[in-house]
Amino acid sequence: MPVTPFAVQDPYEYNTGFASYQETTAVPGALPIACNSPQKPPYGLYAEKLSGTAFTAPRDRNLQSWLYRIIPSASHADFEPYSVPSKGQDLRGLTSSSYKFIPDQLRFDPFDIEESSDFLTGRRLLSGCGSPSTKTGIAISMFSAGNSMPSKQAFYSADGDLLVVLQHGVMDVRTELGRLLVRPNEILVIPRGIRYRVDLGSEAIRGYTLELYDGHFQLPELGPIGSNGLANARDFQIPVAAYEEDTESKWSVVCQFNEQLFITHQEHSPFDVVAWHGLYYPFKYDLGRFNVIGSTSFDHPDPSIYTVLTAPSNTPGMAIADFVIFPPRWLVQEDTFRPPWYHRNTMAEFMGLICGDYDAKSGGGFKPAGASLHNVMSSHGGDSDTHHKASNDKLEPRKIGTGSMAFMFETSLMLGVTDWGLTWSKKRQAGYQEHSWQPLKSHFTIPEHLRSHDK
Ligand SMILES: [Fe+2]
Structure with missing residues (x-):
């Protein structure tokens, strides 16, 4: 059967499709009809637009989503520089400034799992080129973690779209737009700007990431193959809206901005999107399909x-x-x-x-x-x-x-x-x-x- 026989069942609901317009609501009636930004959105929600492309991008490449949330994401304190705990390791070697460009064929033994890390602190830049500041290039990293991200912490990258190839363990990923469970042989794509956090199952996690500084992923053209084959659009899974109502706890949001990390604080959950519609969203795909x-x-x-x-x-x-x-x-x-x-x-x-x-x-x-x-x-x-x-x-x-x-x-x-x-x-x-x-x-x-x- 062309589906990976996963050991862990996925408890979440998904919509399906690739580059297909989505609308989803966790509460009936939370999505405005026809208009995107009514004077008073339903249930006292705030309307917020998330742009993945320039407003004027060609229609077939235009990626935007409208989010209806309890508190706008703009409500937070000033950002401050943030250093990932490094256990004495010199983190300067983990940025593109240390890239060595050599023609040798290279091969690497399996990378260790750093049990003391979480998804944010356990990423190690391995290879890449270019710069997110000019939207050129890519970055390839290994990641491993033995812990969930700290409670009440979220992360987003302004640098690039993140493709995650999980090799070991299970990632329970909470995003602004909904929840996804990712298991080995599944891939996850989180477009730039979307806030998320990663919790672990019973095991540590390990895998590879590719950050794309320029543009977004799409399906390849099929040419003479025809209308089906390779990765079929219907097999991509898109989260449905899921929110938490929390306007009292202190949350931290870590931001990756031009390879540097910053942190800010806010007294509301970043995962408060009750409904959303659009074309800009995270998704996962089972490679077995x-x-x-x-x-x-x-x-x-x-x-x-x-x-x-x-x-x-x-x-x-x-x-x-x-x-x-x-x-x-x-x-x-x-x-x-x-x-x-x-x-x-x-x-x-x-x-x-x-x-x-x-x-x-x-x-x-x-x-x-x-x-x-x-x-x-x-x-x-x-x-x-x-x-x-x-x-x-x-x-x-x-x-x-x-x-x-x-x-x-x-x-x-x-x-x-x-x-x-x-x-x-x-x-x-x-x-x-x-x-x-x-x-x-x-x-x-x-x-x-x-x-x-x-x-
Ligand atoms: Fe080759």
Whole structure:
């Protein structure tokens, strides 16, 4: 069945669709009819607009939502600089100012779970480029946490849309627009500006995030594939309105603004949106629902065939970021080297593994919660053992990737790596290049008369 068999049931309600207009209310009659900002909204609520794009963005890209809430989000104290508790670690290495741009192929052992952290304090910037101040670039981080965020604390980022790939544990995510439960093999997207908090289930959490400083994710075009396939719009889940009435407790709201953290305080819950409508909202998606398309004749298709979400650049066909997965699938191609071919890519490829084994690598060096980075024009492909096996395999129909889910953040941008990634985390694997590709031997054989002719 094309649905992930989750161990934990999701108690929340959702609407479904992608880029589809939503309206939802937790109290009948809380949504104004026709008008967005009536003189007196129903039930004494305040109307507040949340813009995800410029007001004048083309209609098919315009993302706005209207929120009807108990107290406007503007009601809070001044922001103050906020430092995440660092346990003595120098956090300067966690910003883009420490990026090192190097062409080496990189691979990382599984990143540890920091039990003392929460979702906000347990994020570690690993790779990226650009700057949120000019709305250019992306940031890739690892996160882990053994604790829920502190009581009465919410967070939002003004920097970018956040794509969360959960690898371990369960995230109970409360947002202004409703609640979502996220489990491994599900992804979560929280657009910039939306306030949320993350509570944990019985286990610690760990995963990967991609912050998109420019634009928003959309579904890839399907071209000749037709009207269905890959990630289908109906499988995306959107929270329904859920609110709490709390105008007495002291809440803190942490804001990420140009990579810096600030904190403010207010005496009302930020999760007081009783009803909302619009196109700008968080959503989740079960990767088990992805409809894999592939070759049924010969050759290994480009990995773009596995794109779940894309954030396009202004160059046609070129993405600021693609989110690509490698789900369980049948390989049936004849006379074909079935693993990924050797290649150099104008795009940078950051890979992670949620569970299982990835078919293009042997020897267990690429493990769940680990990562690899093959930067712009850095050569890569199957390692020596994989090449030997794939070149000599009997090419029967074969299902690969059962119990596995690898993914890739692919970007047209050149990626830097932080000091934390290269050094402090102690997860960079030594000898990755040496062990993967230097053992490749020449199999070049030609008849002797051709060799003579060549001379
Ligand atoms: Fe690649």
